[in-house]
Amino acid sequence: MRLVNTRYVEEGSILARQVINPAGKVLLQAGVRVTASYLSRLQSMGYDVLFIQDDRLEDVEFHIAITARTREVAYKTIENVSKYISSPESCLQVDNIRLTIQEMINDLLYSSDVLGNLTEIQGFDDYTYHHSVNTTIIALILGIASGYSEQKLIELGMGVLMHDIGKIKIPEEILNKKTPLTEEEFREIKQHAIYGFDILRKNNDLSLLSSHVAFQHHEKFDGSGYPRGLKGSEIHEYGKLAAVADVYEALTSKRVYRRAVDPNEAYEYIISQSNSHFDPQILEIFQRHIAVYPSGTGIILSNGQRGNVLKQNSAFANRPFVRIFYQDEDALTTPIDYNLADHPSLMIIAVDNR
Ligand SMILES: [Fe+2]
Ligand SMILES: [Fe+2]
Numbered sequence: 091m092r093l094v095n096t097r098y099v100e101e102g103s104i105l106a107r108q109v110i111n112p113a114g115k116v117l118l119q120a121g122v123r124v125t126a127s128y129l130s131r132l133q134s135m136g137y138d139v140l141f142i143q144d145d146r147l148e149d150v151e152f153h154i155a156i157t158a159r160t161r162e163v164a165y166k167t168i169e170n171v172s173k174y175i176s177s178p179e180s181c182l183q184v185d186n187i188r189l190t191i192q193e194m195i196n197d198l199l200y201s202s203d204v205l206g207n208l209t210e211i212q213g214f215d216d217y218t219y220h221h222s223v224n225t226t227i228i229a230l231i232l233g234i235a236s237g238y239s240e241q242k243l244i245e246l247g248m249g250v251l252m253h254d255i256g257k258i259k260i261p262e263e264i265l266n267k268k269t270p271l272t273e274e275e276f277r278e279i280k281q282h283a284i285y286g287f288d289i290l291r292k293n294n295d296l297s298l299l300s301s302h303v304a305f306q307h308h309e310k311f312d313g314s315g316y317p318r319g320l321k322g323s324e325i326h327e328y329g330k331l332a333a334v335a336d337v338y339e340a341l342t343s344k345r346v347y348r349r350a351v352d353p354n355e356a357y358e359y360i361i362s363q364s365n366s367h368f369d370p371q372i373l374e375i376f377q378r379h380i381a382v383y384p385s386g387t388g389i390i391l392s393n394g395q396r397g398n399v400l401k402q403n404s405a406f407a408n409r410p411f412v413r414i415f416y417q418d419e420d421a422l423t424t425p426i427d428y429n430l431a432d433h434p435s436l437m438i439i440a441v442d443n444r
Contacts, residue, residue, distance in 0.1 A: 334373065
């Protein structure tokens with residue numbers, strides 16, 4: 091199978107993976123033949139790419155982070171938490187949230203070491219919920235890679251799932267504003283870290299460290315973040331992990347008003363912020379465990395060859411195994427496989443999901 095941009099998917103192609111919505115509901119099953127009406131519907135729902143069956147790429151290795159069912163549970167959980175906040179008399183169902191995080195951790199422990207496919211392909215939707223779920227996945231991967239105990243993973247996961255909960259107190263007009271924010275509005279948005287901390291810390295059965303994830307996820311390593319301008323070791327490790335996961339998720343997910351940044355561009359941006367926004371030690375873990383190019387992605391190499399990512403290379407997130415089918419515009423008679431880790435002179439220069 092390979093990733094194909096919906097603009098290039100041919101009618102009659104067969105879906106290699108199910109298509110889910112951000113809430114975890116299956117829209118189309120794997121094996122379904124794609125029709126013109128499916129395609130236009132998916133495009134209007136924000137689906138840019140699909141996994142299509144391709145006999146030449148049957149051996150593409152696909153490791154999904156969490157199952158569609160776990161995603162559905164997580165999505166429901168954060169949806170319910172948000173509803174609770176609007177009716178302050180009931181208290182946070184901490185046990186439910188803990189169970190959700192445990193389920194996510196169990197799924198992640200079964201997935202691969204280097205994750206090339208963080209999520210099934212998604213369209214856009216109520217952004218805050220699916221942002222929360224995806225950010226939790228990324229933060230938990232980083233936590234697992236850091237050797238965290240289950241208890242620490244749960245503390246981290248619960249905090250990250252609710253990191254933006256304070257946005258509930260920010261007026262929608264400001265949150266969804268598509269034109270630049272005024273200084274005043276920006277000041278208000280920044281309050282969500284404090285609001286979130288205040289909401290969460292009132293719950294005695296939630297670890298205070300989880301509440302601090304909401305408080306600290308916008309702090310920056312060099313002290314230029316908010317709300318308190320903490321720097322370096324003043325920021326708790328959970329806050330630092332959450333910061334990386336939060337920004338990477340925001341960049342790579344599609345929003346109604348802008349396309350998603352290509353995964354390699356998002357990756358480069360994150361790495362470029364080492365020592366300023368992010369803790370370099372956490373970026374080292376990020377680089378070893380989050381793949382730059384998801385398996386199945388179409389790529390162009392620096393020598394003009396074009397093909398697809400076959401599988402990930404642990405320790406070299408930007409140098410996967412690839413299979414090449416074209417030299418410039420000419421099809422090769424026999425495809426060539428490369429382990430890019432063994433070919434340091436070859437670089438992936440572009441993503442091309444034709
Ligand atoms: Fe935030
Ligand atoms: Fe966030």
